[in-house]
Amino acid sequence: MESPLPDLVAKIDSYREEVIAFETQLTKIPALGPENGGDGERDKAEYVTTWVNQYLRPDDLQEYRAPDERVSYGYRPNLVATFCGNTPTSFKKNTKGKSGRTVWIMTHLDVVPPGDLSKWTGDPWTVRVVDGKLIGRGVEDNQQGLTSSVFAVKAYRDLDLIPQHNVGLVFVSDEETGSKHGIQYLLKQHRQLFGRDDLIIIPDAGDTKGTMIEVAEKSILWLKFHTKGKQTHGSAPEHGHNAHKAASHLAVRLDALYKKFGKRDPMFSPPISTFEPTKREANVPNVNTIPGEDVMYFDCRILPNYKIAEVMKTIKALVKEVEKKFKVRIKISFAQHDQAAPPTSPEAPVVQAIIRAMKELRGRRPKPMGIGGGTVAAYFRRAGIPAAVWGTMAETAHSPDEYCLIKNILDDAKIFAHIFSQKL
Numbered sequence: 001m002e003s004p005l006p007d008l009v010a011k012i013d014s015y016r017e018e019v020i021a022f023e024t025q026l027t028k029i030p031a032l033g034p035e036n037g038g039d040g041e042r043d044k045a046e047y048v049t050t051w052v053n054q055y056l057r058p059d060d061l062q063e064y065r066a067p068d069e070r071v072s073y074g075y076r077p078n079l080v081a082t083f084c085g086n087t088p089t090s091f092k093k094n095t096k097g098k099s100g101r102t103v104w105i106m107t108h109l110d111v112v113p114p115g116d117l118s119k120w121t122g123d124p125w126t127v128r129v130v131d132g133k134l135i136g137r138g139v140e141d142n143q144q145g146l147t148s149s150v151f152a153v154k155a156y157r158d159l160d161l162i163p164q165h166n167v168g169l170v171f172v173s174d175e176e177t178g179s180k181h182g183i184q185y186l187l188k189q190h191r192q193l194f195g196r197d198d199l200i201i202i203p204d205a206g207d208t209k210g211t212m213i214e215v216a217e218k219s220i221l222w223l224k225f226h227t228k229g230k231q232t233h234g235s236a237p238e239h240g241h242n243a244h245k246a247a248s249h250l251a252v253r254l255d256a257l258y259k260k261f262g263k264r265d266p267m268f269s270p271p272i273s274t275f276e277p278t279k280r281e282a283n284v285p286n287v288n289t290i291p292g293e294d295v296m297y298f299d300c301r302i303l304p305n306y307k308i309a310e311v312m313k314t315i316k317a318l319v320k321e322v323e324k325k326f327k328v329r330i331k332i333s334f335a336q337h338d339q340a341a342p343p344t345s346p347e348a349p350v351v352q353a354i355i356r357a358m359k360e361l362r363g364r365r366p367k368p369m370g371i372g373g374g375t376v377a378a379y380f381r382r383a384g385i386p387a388a389v390w391g392t393m394a395e396t397a398h399s400p401d402e403y404c405l406i407k408n409i410l411d412d413a414k415i416f417a418h419i420f421s422q423k424l
Contacts, residue, residue, distance in 0.1 A: 005361075005418060007161075008159065008161070008418075012151060012413045015155075015413075023127055023134050023139055023404075024127040025047060025051075026048075027126070027127045029047060030111065031109050032110065032111065033076075033174055034068070037113065038113075039072050040073070040076050040110075040173065041076060041077055042071070042075075042077055045077035045079055048146075051150070052169075056083070056150060061079065064079075064186060065078070066078060076182065077109070078171070078186055079172075080171075081169045085166045086163065086165070101166070101195070102195065102199070103201070103424075104170060104194065104201065105145070105170070105201050105416060106171075106200065107146035108146075108172050108182065110176045110177070110182075111143075112138075112141070114400070122401075132406050132407060135401055135403040136402065140396055140403065142203075142204050145202075145204055146171065147409050148408075148412040148413040149169050150169065153167060153169065153420075155413070156420065163420035164421055165420070165424060167420055172376075175204075179376055187379055194383070199353060200380050200388070201387075202375065202387060202388070204391065205390075205393065206391035206392055206393045208393065208394065210358060210362065210366060210390070210412070211364055211366045211367060212366060213351055213355070213369065213388050214370070214388065214389035215344040215348075215388055216267060216304060216343030217371055217373065218273070218304065218340055218370065219302040219303075219304065219337075219339050220301060220302075220337065220338045220374055221298075221299075221302060221311065222297065222336040222337065223298045223332060223335065224297050225250060225294075225296050225297070226294075226295050226331040227250070227293065227294040227295070227330045229241030229242055229246060231292030232292075233288065233289065233290070234288035241326060241328050243293050244283055246294070246325075249322055250330065251296065254298065254318060255275070257273070257275040257300070257311065257314060258275060260314055261303075261306050261310075261311060261314075263303060265304075265370065268303065268371070273301065274299075274301045276300070277296060277297070278298065278299045281296070304342075307339065315332070316332070341379075342381050342382070344387055348388070350387065350388045354415070354419065357418035357422070358415065361411075375389050391412055392405075392411060392412050
């Protein structure tokens with residue numbers, strides 16, 4: 001049987017102007033969560049729903065509303081569009097009790113605020129086309145992946161082709177501010193949507209050539225150290241207990257964590273756990289006062305080999321040493337802590353599907369890697385569903401004059417179309 005890929009690739013290349021128009025309309029709708037001063041994603045979800053129904057003709061399209069009283073309409077929308085593939089069983093798990101394997105592409109509707117408008121060279125909510133780039137807030141994060149996913153499906157529909165497996169497109173809310181009303185809600189309240197054999201692709205991070213597949217994350221541990229000593233005059237340090245000095249000493253002592261938790265994992269870059277002092281709050285306003293209080297923060301990114309509890313045990317022991325030496329009290333609190341989810345195996349079908357598509361269409365073999373940050377893939381992994389984060393990115397997310405390359409949108413759509421055609 002002749003491969004449909006040449007026709008799919010040619011069809012996707014023909015969508016350039018439609019891609020620009022779609023991204024332009026998405027960008028006109030500022031989908032900001034209430035934490036970012038917005039009223040949520042409803043308007044954007046309504047536009048996507050209308051467009052998907054008109055151009056993709058899904059076999060099923062459902063909206064799952066996560067209650068949220070902070071927005072005027074009382075909910076955050078999550079859309080799930082499904083397309084039946086060349087499989088022997090029905091897509092609808094909740095009516096048939098089983099289905100064929102589904103390839104899911106999950107993107108998010110919300111964006112971050114534009115920030116300082118003086119740093120933009122134009123209106124953030126109006127797309128500008130410059131030298132093959134689309135410039136505007138959200139065009140890359142995450143509208144690039146969203147656009148690639150819908151145009152990959154559109155190519156199948158326009159050519160009257162059926163994918164090898166069921167295809168699902170998920171458009172979630174709240175990714176930028178915690179995902180409680182987005183993918184976490186879906187996995188908690190509508191877990192039946194996703195099967196353990198399904199493939200989950202999240203096109204929300206990557207590198208400029210598409211050669212990195214994110215399959216693992218480090219644990220995140222952000223700590224606040226509040227040191228209390230005794231304030232005194234700078235000329236009489238013996239009458240006080242210098243909280244700043246004690247905290248500085250602690251920062252140096254905590255460098256011992258690098259040796260204590262020194263395993264290396266070449267999947268990650270850097271291949272080690274990191275423990276770094278970052279933010280420091282102001283203590284006293286003048287030079288000639290010894291501070292009685294000091295607040296500093298640490299950002300720790302820990303390889304999955306270690307449990308956060310292990311690290312905290314060592315940190316507490318070091319804190320006690322400093323407290324005794326400097327006669328201060330140090331309170332530790334969590335600014336954020338999140339134990340790493342189990343990694344996705346480099347041999348998982350979702351990873352291998354991306355690799356096959358990249359090798360055939362671009363002549364490159366992407367590398368499964370771990371990252372120091374956190375992604376929504378962790379929620380799938382904790383639920384026992386392997387997920388891969390992949391995309392070809394200009395890496396301008398959250399920046400002024402955020403942009404994406406039109407070529408990346410089209411080329412990533414081809415990768416998705418290839419995956420839809422694979423016999424997994």
